[in-house]
Amino acid sequence: MQGSVVYNLGFAAVVCVACAIVVSSSAVALRERQEINQTLDMQRNVLMAAGLAAPDERLEPDEIGARFAPITQVVIDRETGAATGADPTGFDPRAAAADPDTSETAPPNNAGLQRVADQALVYELRGDGGALDLVVLPVHGLGLWGILYGFVALDADLETIRGLTYYEHKETPGLGGEVDNPRWKSLWNGRKAFGPDGAPAIEVIKGLAGPPADDPYRVDGLAGATMTSRGVTNMLRFWLDEQGFGPYLEALRTRRDG
Template identity: 45%
Template sequence: MSNKETTSRTLMVALAVSLVSSIFVAGAAVSLKPIQVENRQLDKQRSILAIAGLGEAKLSGAEVKKLFGERIAAKVVDLSSGEYVDQFDPTTFDPLKAARDPKLSAELAGNEDIALIKRRERYTTVYTVEQDGKLESLILPIRGYGLWSTLHGFIAVKADLNTVVGLGFYQHAETPGLGGEVDNPKWKGLWPGKQLFDDAGKPVIRIVKGGVDPASASAVHQVDALAGATLTSNGVDRLLQFWLGEQGFGPYLAKLRAEGV
């Protein structure tokens, strides 16, 4: 057999192996996708429950589903009007996907985009905890750019729409030990009880470098910055100003206040 024939046969075998491997990998990816989607959903639900003070990270998938279904109601809101809408299924609507769709989102001008998200969806999903038909707490999705990544999370507030129940991020790529300290239970423990707004409804919660002075009248509106992670801390500060303001949930919260919710 000539060297040319040997080389051709080797290439054919390599091509066949590559083709079979590609088919196998593609098939595995397709078959595993529903499991991956379900796991991401469970992670998000687990995060919502924890931030709302209703569950712990160690809950099993079945326990998360049961508790979430019993205590949490998802609703889609029009961010511009603050009205609930019914043209989307709140259990499947994806605000992040909507933010990439020009028909369902709007580009943010430079001075508007303090959270550095580029586009803001027109509709998003909020979550309520209710007891006997009365609101106990409200969980709002938040996101914005830190140092290396977009931080995705939630903030939960009491029925007064001002007092923080909890804050946390379920997805980010900040530096472990620095910006990654947004996941530190000690830092997250600083948030409950903080007040987001002043008497006029203006967002005044701030991340403070150097530590909060507990004797200050502003202490109730302040949280310590992350040590050694100024840019991540600034990112959290900016994303809160954005989502609690007029470009974010401002109209929705104003509507709830007017209704006496």
């Protein structure tokens, strides 16, 4: 009888250990898969902003990787615009912005930002000889219901917008959620980010804008979503200005014109 009890206890212990190993292994595998999917989704959105993938295009992971391969990820110092040399694969922009040791209180702004990271991750596509073809900048700011996270791409002239895309937001479907609409996103290509004085001039208006050639600084508003439209304008103007990527863009201009 005693041997039977010992056997049962031992068997139960072995089963528990085995189950724990299986659960732990499954959790690790799931976390790794989630991280891979997040990376692929981020890369796909960078490609869409850059015009290297269509919003409705279904891409397999290997195709996303192949199209993203020519793009260089660079960690920059936000205040100077200089590359830091930090490993981009280990850089977490949101964690950096939330950590007081790697961020600072945001200057007064209309984008709803409380803190901004000292460093930022940008994406550069260069041609043969190292000439800049385009740059993709991460942007985020407050909409109606929360923070929108996305990317804006600028052509080699660092003035013309190649594209804009959002990969995370809480806006109302059919209203502010129309930031996901391919038709609305297509309106950004060819618009100008900066006015004649060099200051950010792009804005989402109430109503309809003309074509880029006639109305370069304005984009159609989102019907019934005034706060979201205003939020898109505010975040773009913040991140394109001196407190955002202004120093980095100026460094690129100097390198291009030097």
